[in-house]
Amino acid sequence: MTDHIVTDAAPAGAAFVHRFEPATHPGPAPLLLLHGTxxxxxxxxxxxxxxxxxxALLSPRGKVLEHGMPRFFARRxxxxxxxxxxxxxxxxxxxxxxxxxxRQDLAPLIAVGFSNGANIAAAMLYRRPxxxxxxxxxxxMVPLEEAPLADLTGKRVLIxxxxxxPIVPADNAARLAATLQAAGAEVEHKVVPSGHGLTQxxxxxxxxxxxxxxxxxxRVR
Amino acid sequence: xxxxxxxxxxxISGPARRNIEFYAGVLGLRLVKKTxxxxxxxxxxxxYGDADAAPGSIxxxxxxxxxxxxxxxxxxTQGTMFRVPxxxxxxxxxxxxEKGVKHEAPVKRFGETMLAFTDPDGMRLALVGVPxxxxxxxxxxxxxxxxxxxxxxxxxxxxxxxxAPTAAILTDVFGFxxxxxxxAYVRYATDALLGNVVDLHGVGNFLRGRQGGGSVHHIAxxxxxxxxxxxxxxxLAEHHGIRTTEQKDRNYFRSVYFREPxxxxxxxxxxxxxxxxxxxxxxxxxxxxxxxxLEPHRAHIESVLPDLSSDAx
Numbered sequence: 271m272t273d274h275i276v277t278d279a280a281p282a283g284a285a286f287v288h289r290f291e292p293a294t295h296p297g298p299a300p301l302l303l304l305h306g307t308x309x310x311x312x313x314x315x316x317x318x319x320x321x322x323x324x325x326a327l328l329s330p331r332g333k334v335l336e337h338g339m340p341r342f343f344a345r346r347x348x349x350x351x352x353x354x355x356x357x358x359x360x361x362x363x364x365x366x367x368x369x370x371x372x373r374q375d376l377a378p379l380i381a382v383g384f385s386n387g388a389n390i391a392a393a394m395l396y397r398r399p400x401x402x403x404x405x406x407x408x409x410x411m412v413p414l415e416e417a418p419l420a421d422l423t424g425k426r427v428l429i430x431x432x433x434x435x436p437i438v439p440a441d442n443a444a445r446l447a448a449t450l451q452a453a454g455a456e457v458e459h460k461v462v463p464s465g466h467g468l469t470q471x472x473x474x475x476x477x478x479x480x481x482x483x484x485x486x487x488x489r490v491r
Numbered sequence: 492x493x494x495x496x497x498x499x500x501x502x503i504s505g506p507a508r509r510n511i512e513f514y515a516g517v518l519g520l521r522l523v524k525k526t527x528x529x530x531x532x533x534x535x536x537x538x539y540g541d542a543d544a545a546p547g548s549i550x551x552x553x554x555x556x557x558x559x560x561x562x563x564x565x566x567x568t569q570g571t572m573f574r575v576p577x578x579x580x581x582x583x584x585x586x587x588x589e590k591g592v593k594h595e596a597p598v599k600r601f602g603e604t605m606l607a608f609t610d611p612d613g614m615r616l617a618l619v620g621v622p623x624x625x626x627x628x629x630x631x632x633x634x635x636x637x638x639x640x641x642x643x644x645x646x647x648x649x650x651x652x653x654x655a656p657t658a659a660i661l662t663d664v665f666g667f668x669x670x671x672x673x674x675a676y677v678r679y680a681t682d683a684l685l686g687n688v689v690d691l692h693g694v695g696n697f698l699r700g701r702q703g704g705g706s707v708h709h710i711a712x713x714x715x716x717x718x719x720x721x722x723x724x725x726x727l728a729e730h731h732g733i734r735t736t737e738q739k740d741r742n743y744f745r746s747v748y749f750r751e752p753x754x755x756x757x758x759x760x761x762x763x764x765x766x767x768x769x770x771x772x773x774x775x776x777x778x779x780x781x782x783x784x785l786e787p788h789r790a791h792i793e794s795v796l797p798d799l800s801s802d803a804x
Contacts, residue, residue, distance in 0.1 A: 320559060433788060463532045463785070463792045470555045471533025471795055477557050 286330035286366050287311060290374065291318075293326040298484065299403055300326035302367060302379040304387025306409075308339035317468075318382065321406075321476055328370055328379065330363065332386065342390035348437065349411065356393050356413055363390060364398030371401065378403035380426075380483075382476070384468060385437075389413045392446060395455070399425055404483065406430070406476050409466055411438050412446045423454035428479045431459070435466045494719070495666030497644055497686030498711040498744065498760040499538075499549035500571050503561070505612045505704050507535050507554035507797045513610050514539045517590050518573075519635030520550070522776035523766050524743065528553050532785050533795040538743075541643050542630040544766040544775055546713050546744075547685030548643035553708065556797060560613055564700030565652045566754025568707035569692055570607070570615040572645035574685070577620035579639035580604050586635075601671050601678055612705035619645045627684075646688030647710055648676070649755055650700075654691040656752035660733075661689055664726045665712045683713075699754070709748065711758035717745060720759050735759070742782050743768060 289311045293300065301322055303314035311331040318327040332342035334355070343359040344352040367379065381402050383391035388410035395405060396418040404426035427450050431443040440461070447459035458479065462471045504510040514537075515522045524538035534553060541548035550571065563569065575583065580597055587594040587608055594608035604620040621642070629640030651657055654677060661667040667679035667689060675694065681687045702708065714720035720738070724747055727733040735747040744760040751757045766772075769780050779796075781789055 320557060433791060461791070463788050463795055464530075467530075469531035469533055470528075470553075470557070471531060474533075474556050474797075 286333065286363070288328065288330040288366075288370075289315060290329075290370065291315070291327040292374065293324060295324040298322045298325035298480075300328065300371075300376045300379045302381045302391070302402070303327060303329035304342065304381060304383035304391050305329070305332065305340070306385035306387055307336065307341045309384075309387070310340055314382065314384065314387075317473070320473065321382065322480055326374065326376055328367065328376075330366065332390070333362075334359070341386045343386075343393070349439075351389070351413065353414055356390075357397065360390060360393035360397050360413075364394050364401050367394075367401045380480070381405040382408070383410065384408045385410075385466065392450075395422060395425065395427070395450060404428075406479065407446075408468060408472055408476075409435060409438050410446055411442050412449065418449065418453040421454045422450060425450075425455045426479075426483055427455045427457045428476065429457065429459040430472050430475055431461045432464045432466055433461050434464060437466045493666065493681055493683050494546075494713050494715040494762060495681040495687075496547050496683035496713055497646060497689075498546045498713040498758075498762070499551055499686075500568070500644065500647060500710055501551040501553070501708045501758075502571070502614055503558060503612075503702065503704055503706050503708055504552045504554045504610070504614070505558055506556050507537070508799050509611050510537060510552050510554045511799065514550070514552075515633065517586070517592060519630065519633030519640055521630045521632060523549070524780060525776050525778070526742070526780045526782075527785065527792060527796070529741070529782060529785070532781075532788065532792050535796060538766070538776070540766075541641070541685075542628060542632075543772075545643065545685060546760075546762050547683060547687070550644065554797070555704070558612075558704040561703030561706030562698075562701040563615070563650065563706075564698040565650050565694060565696075567650060567700040567702070568710060568755065569648040569650040570617055571647050571707065572605070572617045572619050572688070574621045574624050574642040574645045575618045575640075576625035576638065576642070577604065577622055578625060580606055580618065580620050582636075582639045583618050600676075601673055610705065614705040614707075617645075621645065643685035646680075646686055646690065647707070648690040648692055649710075649753065650692050650694060650697075651753040651755075652693070652695055652697065653753070654693040656731075657755070658691060660727070660731055660751055660757075661691075663730055664723050686713075709756035709758050711744075711746065711760040714759050714761050716761055716763050720745070720747065720761055723759050740782075742780075 305313040311329045332340040344355040381391035388407040393413035451457045520539035523540040523544035607617045629637035631637040670680045671678040735749040
């Protein structure tokens with residue numbers, strides 16, 4: 271068991287260090303980009319542009335530092351989360367996203383999270399789903415043991431897991447999918463033949479899923 | 492015959508089917524291996540080559556359906572050249588017009604006729620008329636007549652800020668010699684038949700490249716076997732202060748990688764065991780081949796790979 275030394279990078283309640291790129295054309299849902307452990311606010315910008323050209327992009331930096339590596343919440347060991355901190359951080363991030371959305375006049379965002387970023391995105395769906403219209407969860411795990419607080423009807427979620435991922439157990443990702451589905455979300459869970467890292471395969475599935483969602487929206491109108 | 496020279500060139504392309512249609516169809520290369528990217532098994536890795544899949548004839552691609560186009564800059568490959576019989580340049584110019592391939596008028600480069608063109612992703616390519624190439628056998632398995640068929644790689648051109656450190660590695664480690672200068676181009680060559688040319692183009696300070704569709708990902712140089720590769724690795728460390736990755740087994744060759752001083756990703760690849768290691772030489776490229784560690788996941792991988800029979804690929 272490694273000892274994960276965690277320090278606050280910034281006091282709770284303070285704004286997140288972040289990057290914001292306004293939309294360059296109307297239509298696509300804004301994306302909330304959430305990096306993995308050791309990443310920062312720049313990591314997923316290119317991914318965001320590729321997934322949804324022209325969409326507004328909001329990319330915060332996780333405030334928790336583990337051996338100097340930014341994360342979105344504290345953990346006690348790999349796969350063992352500090353649930354108290356997960357709740358607090360998910361709420362804090364949701365407050366920040368809501369504030370930016372109000373200031374920039376954004377529609378509810380689609381979270382795109384990788385690894386630790388996917389876990390905090392999942393935690394936001396459990397606790398504060400009103401700021402999100404959906405989520406793409408890349409290599410996510412179950413973030414909290416309690417059931418989601420709110421009804422997730424109308425929220426679209428894509429979970430992409432790696433068949434050869436040494437970090438995320440297959441049954442854990444399956445349990446996350448089942449939990450979100452039971453809470454009313456429209457969940458698609460795909461397993462890609464790769465490890466924990468992001469691949470072109472993930473990109474293809476994520477892009478197709480975003481495209482399908484955009485078409486549904488048009489049909490509704 | 493020396494084993495010094497290029498082993499293969501690997502590039503990034505757009506959709507898989509379009510890549511096959513261009514390289515096996517328009518250019519008439521032989522698809523010698525259909526496998527997956529070992530680091531991203533949900534995507535293909537295609538190898539094209541000559542009839543024998545000989546080292547120095549191999550051009551490989553990672554097709555990524557949603558790739559953003561690359562942008563040429565210093566520290567990367569400026570162009571990839573194929574060998575063709577001199578008399579076939581007219582045939583090829585005509586074929587490019589007929590197939591809607593973007594190309595330029597033929598020019599003389601280092602005394603040879605060069606026909607520059609681009610693939611559907613904007614990858615910069617050229618056919619070079621090589622005296623005597625008509626005497627070598629050409630692949631007859633495409634609709635390009637064997638007498639006009641591509642005879643392996645000629646080589647590559649690299650765009651560099653300063654050519655000296657790269658030239659030192661070509662000459663000291665990979666057995667190339669400076670053979671000619673023309674304007675800002677310096678040509679280095681070995682006496683191998685295929686893939687024996689590297690042109691260095693020094694341009695001083697210029698924008699860095701951005702890898703993407705149409706970009707060359709890396710260039711691989713030949714080593715006869717593990718011992719020869721090991722000797723090159725040692726030379727790189729002792730003479731140039733460069734460390735390579737550990738050896739990776741790529742099934743058809745064994746490789747080490749390093750970033751050369753000019754910024755280009757170089758690989759050293761062994762001639763052994765070659766492409767007939769997992770399927771018969773006469774049916775190369777027909778079946779999807781997987782490395783043993785991915786074989787248990789075959790059904791899953793096949794379900795995820797792009798469909799080569801539809802436009803979705």
